Amino acid sequence: MNELNKDILITGCSSGIGLCVATQLRKRGYRVLATARQSKDVNNLIASGFESFQLDLNNSESIKKAFHDIMLVTNGKLYGLFNNGAYAQPGAVEDLSRETLRAQFETNLFGWLELTNLAIPVMRKQGFGRIIHNSSILGMIPLKFRGAYVATKFALEGLASTQRIELADTDIKICLIEPGPITSRIRENSLIAFEKNINYKNSVFSSQYEHVLERLKTRGPAMKGTLPPEAVLKRVIHALENPRPKIRYYVTAPTYWIGFLRRVLPYRLMDWLLIKSSKGGKG
Ligand SMILES: NC(=O)c1ccc[n+]([C@@H]2O[C@H](COP(=O)([O-])OP(=O)(O)OC[C@H]3O[C@@H](n4cnc5c(N)ncnc54)[C@H](OP(=O)(O)O)[C@@H]3O)[C@@H](O)[C@H]2O)c1
Numbered sequence: 284m285n286e287l288n289k290d291i292l293i294t295g296c297s298s299g300i301g302l303c304v305a306t307q308l309r310k311r312g313y314r315v316l317a318t319a320r321q322s323k324d325v326n327n328l329i330a331s332g333f334e335s336f337q338l339d340l341n342n343s344e345s346i347k348k349a350f351h352d353i354m355l356v357t358n359g360k361l362y363g364l365f366n367n368g369a370y371a372q373p374g375a376v377e378d379l380s381r382e383t384l385r386a387q388f389e390t391n392l393f394g395w396l397e398l399t400n401l402a403i404p405v406m407r408k409q410g411f412g413r414i415i416h417n418s419s420i421l422g423m424i425p426l427k428f429r430g431a432y433v434a435t436k437f438a439l440e441g442l443a444s445t446q447r448i449e450l451a452d453t454d455i456k457i458c459l460i461e462p463g464p465i466t467s468r469i470r471e472n473s474l475i476a477f478e479k480n481i482n483y484k485n486s487v488f489s490s491q492y493e494h495v496l497e498r499l500k501t502r503g504p505a506m507k508g509t510l511p512p513e514a515v516l517k518r519v520i521h522a523l524e525n526p527r528p529k530i531r532y533y534v535t536a537p538t539y540w541i542g543f544l545r546r547v548l549p550y551r552l553m554d555w556l557l558i559k560s561s562k563g564g565k566g
Contacts, residue, residue, distance in 0.1 A: 290357045291523070292350075294338060294398065295368025297324035299467025300417060303512035304365060311520070313363075317355045318366065318559035340368055340394025341386075350401045350544045357525065363413040363523050364393045365403045368436075371473045373495055374481035376430035382481040384431050391435035395443060404456065411454040415522045416443050417515070420463045420538045424545055424553070428488075428495055433547050447530065458522040461542070463535030464509040474499040487541050494562075508536045 291308055295301035296317040305317040305328075317328045318338035328335035331354055334356060338349035371390040372383060399414060406412025422436030440459065449456040450525065477499060482494040498505070518532035518554070533539050545553060 287521075289362035290314045290316060290353075290360055291363040291365060292318065292353055292361060292366040292393075292398075292402070293367060294340060294419045295319050295320070296328060296333075296335070297321065299469060300462070300465060300512040300515045301367045302487070303364075303514050304367070306331075306373060307513070307516050308519070308523075309333065311416050313523075314357070315529040318349055318368075318489065332373070338398075340391075340398070341389045343397060345519070346394060351397065354405065354477055359405060360409055361405050363366050363415065364399065365415045365417065365519060366399065367417040368394075369417070370476055371429065371469055372480060373428050373430055373473050373499065374431065375486065378481050378483070378486050378488065379431055380480070384434070386480075387431040388438070391432070393506050397441065398444075403450075404524070406455045407453065412522050413456050413458070413528065414446075415458045415460060415519055417427050417460045418443070418461050420461055420535070420541055422459070423461060423538070424557060426557060427492075434493070436565075456522070456528050458528050458530065458532065460515060460522070460532045461534060461538050462515050462539075463512075463537035464505045466504060466509060469501050470501070470505060492533050495534055510535050 285484045291303055291313050291533055293305050293308075293315060293387075296305045303313050307316045315333060317333040317335045319325050319328060319335065320337070320339045322337055325335045325337045336349040336352055337345065339345040370387075374383070374385045395416065402412065402414065406414075416439055419436045421433045422440045425433045429524075441461055443457055450457060474496075477495065481492075482488060483496075488494060514534050516532055522528040522532065531543055544556065548556070
Protein backbone atom coordinates (compact mmCIF):
# COMPACT_ATOMS: atom_id res chain seq x y z
CA MET A 284 0.00 0.00 0.00
CA ASN A 285 1.64 3.16 -1.21
CA GLU A 286 -0.42 5.31 1.10
CA LEU A 287 1.65 3.83 3.93
CA ASN A 288 4.66 5.84 2.83
CA LYS A 289 3.67 8.37 5.49
CA ASP A 290 5.70 10.21 8.09
CA ILE A 291 5.32 9.04 11.68
CA LEU A 292 7.13 10.63 14.60
CA ILE A 293 7.62 8.33 17.58
CA THR A 294 9.08 9.21 21.00
CA GLY A 295 10.95 6.83 23.28
CA CYS A 296 12.33 4.46 20.63
CA SER A 297 15.29 3.17 22.67
CA SER A 298 13.40 0.14 24.00
CA GLY A 299 10.08 -1.59 24.63
CA ILE A 300 6.93 -0.46 22.86
CA GLY A 301 8.55 2.49 21.04
CA LEU A 302 11.30 0.37 19.51
CA CYS A 303 8.87 -2.37 18.49
CA VAL A 304 6.39 0.05 16.90
CA ALA A 305 9.16 1.98 15.12
CA THR A 306 10.71 -1.21 13.74
CA GLN A 307 7.47 -2.77 12.55
CA LEU A 308 5.96 0.41 11.08
CA ARG A 309 9.13 0.92 9.09
CA LYS A 310 8.89 -2.64 7.77
CA ARG A 311 5.29 -1.88 6.85
CA GLY A 312 6.38 1.00 4.65
CA TYR A 313 6.01 4.01 6.90
CA ARG A 314 8.67 6.67 7.04
CA VAL A 315 9.50 6.48 10.74
CA LEU A 316 11.12 9.45 12.46
CA ALA A 317 12.40 7.57 15.46
CA THR A 318 13.36 9.73 18.42
CA ALA A 319 15.21 8.84 21.61
CA ARG A 320 16.25 10.68 24.76
CA GLN A 321 19.92 9.72 24.69
CA SER A 322 22.43 10.23 21.87
CA LYS A 323 23.78 6.66 22.22
CA ASP A 324 20.31 5.35 21.36
CA VAL A 325 19.98 7.79 18.46
CA ASN A 326 23.28 6.41 17.13
CA ASN A 327 22.04 2.81 17.54
CA LEU A 328 18.82 3.67 15.71
CA ILE A 329 20.74 5.32 12.87
CA ALA A 330 23.02 2.26 12.68
CA SER A 331 19.85 0.12 12.31
CA GLY A 332 18.80 2.25 9.34
CA PHE A 333 16.37 4.67 10.99
CA GLU A 334 16.12 8.38 10.51
CA SER A 335 16.65 9.24 14.15
CA PHE A 336 16.66 12.42 16.21
CA GLN A 337 17.47 13.18 19.82
CA LEU A 338 14.37 14.28 21.70
CA ASP A 339 14.31 14.63 25.47
CA LEU A 340 10.75 15.25 26.64
CA ASN A 341 12.06 17.05 29.74
CA ASN A 342 13.72 19.71 27.65
CA SER A 343 11.78 22.26 25.57
CA GLU A 344 14.81 23.15 23.46
CA SER A 345 15.37 19.48 22.62
CA ILE A 346 11.70 19.04 21.64
CA LYS A 347 11.73 22.17 19.44
CA LYS A 348 15.02 21.27 17.78
CA ALA A 349 14.00 17.69 17.06
CA PHE A 350 10.65 18.82 15.63
CA HIS A 351 12.28 21.51 13.52
CA ASP A 352 14.85 19.04 12.12
CA ILE A 353 12.13 16.49 11.41
CA MET A 354 10.04 19.09 9.54
CA LEU A 355 13.08 19.89 7.40
CA VAL A 356 13.37 16.26 6.25
CA THR A 357 9.61 15.73 5.74
CA ASN A 358 9.06 19.04 3.90
CA GLY A 359 6.81 20.27 6.67
CA LYS A 360 4.50 17.24 6.66
CA LEU A 361 3.57 14.81 9.41
CA TYR A 362 0.89 12.16 9.14
CA GLY A 363 1.20 10.63 12.60
CA LEU A 364 2.57 11.26 16.06
CA PHE A 365 2.91 8.38 18.51
CA ASN A 366 3.44 9.88 21.97
CA ASN A 367 5.12 7.06 23.85
CA GLY A 368 8.28 7.99 25.78
CA ALA A 369 7.67 7.92 29.53
CA TYR A 370 8.69 6.32 32.81
CA ALA A 371 6.79 5.06 35.84
CA GLN A 372 7.80 6.58 39.18
CA PRO A 373 6.89 4.13 41.96
CA GLY A 374 6.26 5.12 45.58
CA ALA A 375 3.37 5.87 47.94
CA VAL A 376 1.73 9.24 47.37
CA GLU A 377 2.85 10.45 50.82
CA ASP A 378 6.47 9.65 49.92
CA LEU A 379 6.45 11.79 46.76
CA SER A 380 8.27 15.08 46.96
CA ARG A 381 7.05 18.00 44.90
CA GLU A 382 10.16 17.66 42.71
CA THR A 383 9.60 13.95 42.11
CA LEU A 384 5.98 14.46 41.09
CA ARG A 385 6.91 17.45 38.95
CA ALA A 386 9.62 15.42 37.18
CA GLN A 387 7.08 12.68 36.42
CA PHE A 388 4.71 15.25 34.89
CA GLU A 389 7.53 16.93 32.94
CA THR A 390 8.25 13.71 31.07
CA ASN A 391 4.88 11.97 30.89
CA LEU A 392 2.62 14.96 30.29
CA PHE A 393 4.19 18.37 29.69
CA GLY A 394 6.66 17.06 27.10
CA TRP A 395 3.86 15.20 25.31
CA LEU A 396 1.69 18.32 25.27
CA GLU A 397 4.49 20.52 23.95
CA LEU A 398 5.30 18.11 21.14
CA THR A 399 1.63 17.59 20.29
CA ASN A 400 1.11 21.35 20.11
CA LEU A 401 3.94 21.58 17.58
CA ALA A 402 2.41 18.80 15.48
CA ILE A 403 -1.16 20.11 15.40
CA PRO A 404 -0.54 23.27 13.31
CA VAL A 405 1.27 21.11 10.74
CA MET A 406 -1.66 18.70 10.67
CA ARG A 407 -4.19 21.54 10.49
CA LYS A 408 -2.34 23.00 7.50
CA GLN A 409 -2.25 19.71 5.61
CA GLY A 410 -5.86 18.98 6.67
CA PHE A 411 -5.37 15.61 8.40
CA GLY A 412 -3.31 13.69 10.95
CA ARG A 413 -3.33 11.03 13.62
CA ILE A 414 -2.17 11.60 17.18
CA ILE A 415 -1.87 8.44 19.22
CA HIS A 416 -1.18 8.70 22.94
CA ASN A 417 0.19 5.67 24.72
CA SER A 418 -1.79 5.92 27.97
CA SER A 419 -2.25 2.92 30.29
CA ILE A 420 -4.68 0.80 32.23
CA LEU A 421 -3.42 3.13 35.00
CA GLY A 422 -5.08 5.99 33.14
CA MET A 423 -8.34 4.23 33.99
CA ILE A 424 -7.81 3.02 37.56
CA PRO A 425 -5.37 3.73 40.42
CA LEU A 426 -3.01 1.17 41.93
CA LYS A 427 -1.13 1.24 45.21
CA PHE A 428 2.35 2.87 45.07
CA ARG A 429 1.78 4.04 41.48
CA GLY A 430 0.26 7.46 42.34
CA ALA A 431 2.70 9.65 40.40
CA TYR A 432 2.39 7.61 37.23
CA VAL A 433 -1.38 7.21 37.65
CA ALA A 434 -1.71 11.00 38.04
CA THR A 435 0.12 11.65 34.76
CA LYS A 436 -1.92 9.09 32.85
CA PHE A 437 -5.25 10.36 34.29
CA ALA A 438 -4.16 13.88 33.33
CA LEU A 439 -3.25 12.67 29.85
CA GLU A 440 -6.69 11.09 29.48
CA GLY A 441 -8.24 14.44 30.42
CA LEU A 442 -6.14 16.51 28.02
CA ALA A 443 -6.47 14.07 25.12
CA SER A 444 -10.22 13.73 25.60
CA THR A 445 -10.68 17.49 25.62
CA GLN A 446 -8.47 17.83 22.57
CA ARG A 447 -10.49 15.17 20.74
CA ILE A 448 -13.64 17.24 21.26
CA GLU A 449 -11.89 20.46 20.25
CA LEU A 450 -10.66 18.84 17.02
CA ALA A 451 -13.94 17.10 16.22
CA ASP A 452 -14.55 19.36 13.19
CA THR A 453 -11.16 18.54 11.67
CA ASP A 454 -9.68 15.39 10.19
CA ILE A 455 -7.11 15.17 12.98
CA LYS A 456 -7.90 12.07 15.02
CA ILE A 457 -6.86 11.64 18.64
CA CYS A 458 -6.57 8.09 19.96
CA LEU A 459 -5.66 6.66 23.35
CA ILE A 460 -4.02 3.28 23.72
CA GLU A 461 -4.62 1.60 27.09
CA PRO A 462 -2.06 -1.17 27.56
CA GLY A 463 -2.06 -3.45 30.57
CA PRO A 464 1.23 -5.23 31.33
CA ILE A 465 3.57 -5.30 28.34
CA THR A 466 7.10 -6.70 28.17
CA SER A 467 9.55 -3.79 28.05
CA ARG A 468 12.22 -2.06 30.13
CA ILE A 469 9.60 -0.24 32.21
CA ARG A 470 10.42 -2.10 35.45
CA GLU A 471 14.19 -1.59 35.07
CA ASN A 472 13.58 2.12 34.58
CA SER A 473 11.10 2.24 37.49
CA LEU A 474 13.68 0.67 39.78
CA ILE A 475 16.12 3.46 38.95
CA ALA A 476 13.45 6.11 39.66
CA PHE A 477 12.41 4.39 42.90
CA GLU A 478 15.93 4.12 44.28
CA LYS A 479 16.76 7.67 43.23
CA ASN A 480 13.65 9.51 44.39
CA ILE A 481 11.99 7.59 47.24
CA ASN A 482 13.46 7.49 50.73
CA TYR A 483 12.12 3.99 51.08
CA LYS A 484 14.12 2.87 54.10
CA ASN A 485 12.62 5.65 56.26
CA SER A 486 9.06 5.34 55.01
CA VAL A 487 6.09 4.01 56.99
CA PHE A 488 5.75 1.69 54.00
CA SER A 489 9.33 0.38 54.24
CA SER A 490 8.35 -3.26 54.79
CA GLN A 491 5.86 -3.18 51.89
CA TYR A 492 8.51 -1.52 49.75
CA GLU A 493 10.56 -4.73 50.07
CA HIS A 494 7.90 -6.31 47.85
CA VAL A 495 8.04 -3.36 45.47
CA LEU A 496 11.80 -3.78 45.14
CA GLU A 497 11.38 -7.51 44.61
CA ARG A 498 8.82 -6.91 41.87
CA LEU A 499 10.92 -4.24 40.16
CA LYS A 500 13.98 -6.50 40.23
CA THR A 501 12.11 -9.48 38.77
CA ARG A 502 12.79 -10.01 35.09
CA GLY A 503 10.41 -11.69 32.65
CA PRO A 504 6.63 -11.18 32.49
CA ALA A 505 5.40 -8.93 35.32
CA MET A 506 2.13 -10.79 35.82
CA LYS A 507 -0.37 -13.12 34.22
CA GLY A 508 -1.77 -11.55 31.09
CA THR A 509 1.49 -9.79 30.12
CA LEU A 510 1.77 -9.42 26.35
CA PRO A 511 4.66 -8.52 24.02
CA PRO A 512 4.79 -4.97 22.58
CA GLU A 513 3.39 -6.29 19.28
CA ALA A 514 0.00 -6.24 21.02
CA VAL A 515 0.27 -2.44 21.19
CA LEU A 516 1.60 -2.27 17.63
CA LYS A 517 -1.61 -3.92 16.37
CA ARG A 518 -3.68 -1.10 17.89
CA VAL A 519 -1.32 1.60 16.63
CA ILE A 520 -1.70 0.23 13.09
CA HIS A 521 -5.49 0.35 13.43
CA ALA A 522 -5.33 3.90 14.77
CA LEU A 523 -3.16 4.96 11.83
CA GLU A 524 -4.94 3.13 9.03
CA ASN A 525 -8.60 2.79 9.87
CA PRO A 526 -10.75 5.58 8.39
CA ARG A 527 -12.62 5.68 11.72
CA PRO A 528 -10.02 4.98 14.42
CA LYS A 529 -11.22 4.15 17.90
CA ILE A 530 -11.17 6.66 20.74
CA ARG A 531 -9.69 4.08 23.14
CA TYR A 532 -7.84 0.87 22.37
CA TYR A 533 -7.74 -1.68 25.15
CA VAL A 534 -4.68 -3.95 25.16
CA THR A 535 -4.39 -7.10 27.34
CA ALA A 536 -7.12 -8.96 29.23
CA PRO A 537 -6.72 -6.91 32.47
CA THR A 538 -7.59 -3.73 30.54
CA TYR A 539 -10.77 -5.23 29.10
CA TRP A 540 -11.78 -6.43 32.58
CA ILE A 541 -11.06 -3.12 34.22
CA GLY A 542 -12.77 -1.20 31.41
CA PHE A 543 -15.91 -3.20 32.13
CA LEU A 544 -15.71 -3.33 35.95
CA ARG A 545 -15.09 0.36 36.48
CA ARG A 546 -18.33 1.10 34.67
CA VAL A 547 -20.49 -1.35 36.63
CA LEU A 548 -19.01 -1.58 40.14
CA PRO A 549 -19.75 0.89 42.92
CA TYR A 550 -16.69 2.94 43.97
CA ARG A 551 -16.18 1.06 47.25
CA LEU A 552 -16.29 -2.33 45.61
CA MET A 553 -13.83 -1.15 42.98
CA ASP A 554 -11.49 0.08 45.75
CA TRP A 555 -11.78 -3.28 47.52
CA LEU A 556 -10.83 -5.06 44.32
CA LEU A 557 -7.85 -2.76 43.71
CA ILE A 558 -6.63 -3.17 47.32
CA LYS A 559 -6.91 -6.95 46.96
CA SER A 560 -5.10 -6.99 43.62
CA SER A 561 -2.20 -4.87 44.91
CA LYS A 562 -1.38 -7.68 47.41
CA GLY A 563 0.23 -5.32 49.89
CA GLY A 564 2.50 -3.83 47.24
CA LYS A 565 3.45 -7.14 45.61
CA GLY A 566 1.03 -6.65 42.70
N1 LIG B 1 5.13 -1.79 29.69
C1 LIG B 1 3.94 -1.66 30.22
O1 LIG B 1 3.49 -2.56 30.96
C2 LIG B 1 3.09 -0.46 29.90
C3 LIG B 1 1.74 -0.49 30.26
C4 LIG B 1 0.96 0.61 29.99
C5 LIG B 1 1.48 1.71 29.34
N2 LIG B 1 2.79 1.73 29.01
C6 LIG B 1 3.31 2.93 28.34
O2 LIG B 1 4.11 2.56 27.25
C7 LIG B 1 5.03 3.63 26.97
C8 LIG B 1 6.39 3.02 26.66
O3 LIG B 1 6.89 2.34 27.79
P1 LIG B 1 7.59 0.92 27.71
O4 LIG B 1 6.73 -0.02 28.44
O5 LIG B 1 7.99 0.61 26.32
O6 LIG B 1 8.85 1.18 28.66
P2 LIG B 1 10.41 1.34 28.36
O7 LIG B 1 10.94 0.12 27.68
O8 LIG B 1 10.99 1.75 29.67
O9 LIG B 1 10.48 2.55 27.32
C9 LIG B 1 10.26 3.87 27.73
C10 LIG B 1 10.84 4.80 26.69
O10 LIG B 1 10.56 6.14 27.11
C11 LIG B 1 11.78 6.86 27.02
N3 LIG B 1 11.85 8.03 27.87
C12 LIG B 1 11.91 8.11 29.24
N4 LIG B 1 12.09 9.38 29.60
C13 LIG B 1 12.16 10.13 28.46
C14 LIG B 1 12.38 11.50 28.18
N5 LIG B 1 12.59 12.41 29.16
N6 LIG B 1 12.39 11.91 26.90
C15 LIG B 1 12.20 11.03 25.89
N7 LIG B 1 12.03 9.71 26.07
C16 LIG B 1 12.00 9.27 27.36
C17 LIG B 1 12.85 5.85 27.40
O11 LIG B 1 14.12 6.34 27.02
P3 LIG B 1 15.45 5.98 27.87
O12 LIG B 1 15.84 4.59 27.47
O13 LIG B 1 16.43 7.00 27.45
O14 LIG B 1 15.09 6.07 29.32
C18 LIG B 1 12.36 4.67 26.58
O15 LIG B 1 12.73 4.82 25.24
C19 LIG B 1 4.97 4.56 28.15
O16 LIG B 1 4.19 5.70 27.82
C20 LIG B 1 4.26 3.76 29.21
O17 LIG B 1 3.56 4.57 30.10
C21 LIG B 1 3.62 0.67 29.26
